[in-house]
Amino acid sequence: MEINPYAAPQSQILQATSSDELIRQEHINTEATLKSVGILYYLGAFVLTLMGGMALFGSLMNGETASVLLGLFFLIIGVTQGVAAYGLRRLQSWARVPTIILSCIGLLGFPLGTLINLYILVKVAGKQGKFILTPEYQRIVAATPHVKRKTSIVMKIALALLFIILLGIIISVSLSQLKQY
Secondary structure, rough: OOOOOOOOOOOHHHHHHHHHHHHHHHHHHHHHHHHHHHHHHHHHHHHHHEEEEEEEHHHHHOOHEEEEEEHHHHHHHHHHHHHHHHHHHHHHHHHHHHHHHHHHHHHHOOOOHHHHHHHHHHHHHHHHHHHHHHHHHHHHHHHHHOOOOOOOOHHHHHHHHHHHHHHHHHHHHHHHHHHHO
16 A cells, blocks of 8 residues: 555544534534524613613602512513523533523513524524533534634625614614603
């Protein structure tokens, strides 16, 4: 058998990296979905914290106890979403518990909230979601930083427009609420 002096060297490191790449490519869509849920939770945390703060401020100005409880509820859910978002964006295993709890609460938002949160539950509690939120998968991600999911420019533009529209709605609702006080 001839030895090719121009052939790439063969070693265990290369074989381990190639298996890591295959595992990462197999799970990259679910990884992206979980990170997207993290972005969605960051947005929800912002909105709920803002709403909770406004409700608390309004109740303190008017002396209403019902608004204080509602404001505290929104603040607690908002902070919990922020914590879960942080963990999901970093693929931390502890993020599964708050995500599952928040998704179960979100199932009450019939019909759209039910569908979205059911999808999140399937992704987080499913086989791939469990694997992605493990230290082993974090090791694979660290070993394969060059493996990326491709997002089309059309999707990026659509998401940017959706974000601008949602931000406009949030600002207009917030301003109308402030005008009432």
